[in-house]
Amino acid sequence: MKVLGFESSCDETGVALVEFEGQVAPRLKAEALHSQIVMHQAYGGVVPELASRDHIRRVIPLTREVMARAGCALAEVDCIAYTQGPGLAGALLVGAGVAVSLAAALGKPAVAVHHLEGHLLSPFLSEDPPEFPFIALLVSGGHTQLMRVDDVGQYELLGETIDDAAGEAFDKSAKLLGLPYPGGPHLAKLAEQGDATAFALPRPLLHSGQPDFSFAGLKTAVLTQVKKLGEQITEQQRADVAASMQAAIVEVLLKKSLLALKISGLKRLVVAGGVGANAELRRQLNAACAKRGVRVHYPELRLCTDNGAMIAMAAALRLQRGLAQTSTEGSFEIRPRWPLDAIA
Numbered sequence: 649m650k651v652l653g654f655e656s657s658c659d660e661t662g663v664a665l666v667e668f669e670g671q672v673a674p675r676l677k678a679e680a681l682h683s684q685i686v687m688h689q690a691y692g693g694v695v696p697e698l699a700s701r702d703h704i705r706r707v708i709p710l711t712r713e714v715m716a717r718a719g720c721a722l723a724e725v726d727c728i729a730y731t732q733g734p735g736l737a738g739a740l741l742v743g744a745g746v747a748v749s750l751a752a753a754l755g756k757p758a759v760a761v762h763h764l765e766g767h768l769l770s771p772f773l774s775e776d777p778p779e780f781p782f783i784a785l786l787v788s789g790g791h792t793q794l795m796r797v798d799d800v801g802q803y804e805l806l807g808e809t810i811d812d813a814a815g816e817a818f819d820k821s822a823k824l825l826g827l828p829y830p831g832g833p834h835l836a837k838l839a840e841q842g843d844a845t846a847f848a849l850p851r852p853l854l855h856s857g858q859p860d861f862s863f864a865g866l867k868t869a870v871l872t873q874v875k876k877l878g879e880q881i882t883e884q885q886r887a888d889v890a891a892s893m894q895a896a897i898v899e900v901l902l903k904k905s906l907l908a909l910k911i912s913g914l915k916r917l918v919v920a921g922g923v924g925a926n927a928e929l930r931r932q933l934n935a936a937c938a939k940r941g942v943r944v945h946y947p948e949l950r951l952c953t954d955n956g957a958m959i960a961m962a963a964a965l966r967l968q969r970g971l972a973q974t975s976t977e978g979s980f981e982i983r984p985r986w987p988l989d990a991i992a
């Protein structure tokens with residue numbers, strides 16, 4: 649079974665082909681991605697209208713590229729998957745519109761996929777996929793959640809952020825330090841030169857005893873610190889703020905992940921979403937989990953951020969279990985706001 653997947657929820661256009669037979673683990677055959685980061689950089693963040701227009705420009709050439717790389721004709725595709733939500737409405741409409749029209753033209757079913765389920769299941773694209781059940785730490789630009797995952801489609805939300813997401817905190821703090829969008833990777837790079845103990849920044853809700861998060865106060869603390877240092881801020885001080893900020897986020901993510909593992913009694917952790925690419929987070933999670941006999945799984949670095957492969961993979965795993973919401977009607981809905989634990 650060949651599944652062609654489309655991702656267009658935010659600022660990346662991703663297309664990928666995944667193949668499986670029976671209950672054998674699905675494999676990625678080919679993928680192509682276009683990131684709009686450079687286009688949005690001039691504005692310091694994603695401009696939704698520009699994102700939608702760029703998805704329109706890229707999606708067909710990327711699809712051609714994927715089919716050529718896979719050496720496969722469109723007629724051989726069995727199913728078309730697309731991100732239904734959550735995300736930017738206009739951006740979602742592009743991927744969904746193309747996917748559903750293509751499915752109708754080919755006479756094949758279309759499968760709607762939840763973007764976060766794509767992230768959550770992205771480690772199944774790696775050589776060493778996780779086994780169920782596991783705890784998932786989902787850390788992206790829009791979400792910070794800890795979930796208990798018993799199987800595909802069986803997600804129990806254990807805790808989430810009550811305000812900003814971890815990626816958002818990275819991005820906003822980076823902006824305050826004058827770093828380009830998206831700030832996460834730039835701040836992480838700057839932090840390498842800094843002293844993580846230089847500034848005492850808050851670790852909100854660290855001792856709440858619940859696997860919940862709050863990052864809005866941290867951003868405000870960074871703002872206060874940067875203002876205090878003023879115009880004369882040195883390169884070293886900028887690096888110190890970056891390192892101190894990263895340390896605060898990493899400590900909270902680490903402690904809450906360990907708490908969720910403890911509460912559930914599970915010994916397996918999956919880290920997914922853009923912030924999962926953070927090297928310091930990986931280093932600390934690896935060390936703490938090794939001590940506790942917990943296995944940690946990450947998607948490949950390039951698959952941490954948005955991509956089409958995770959959407960095709962999530963659809964394939966659902967199809968294998970008879971759980972995919974397929975449609976052959978040529979009509980579709982998008983869901984810009986869609987909680988993951990609301991999916992069946």
Ligand code: KG4
Pocket residue numbers: 658767787788789790791814815816818819830831832833836921922923924925926927952953954
């Ligand atoms: O999962 P993703 O591509 O998009 C969403 O679905 O939101 O995540 C993007 C987020 C951005 O906030 C970005 O700054 C952050 O992931 N990010 C990082 C790193 N790489 C990406 N944050 C910290 N360190 C990184 N290395």
Ligand code: ZN
Pocket residue numbers: 763767788789921922953954
């Ligand atoms: Zn994402």
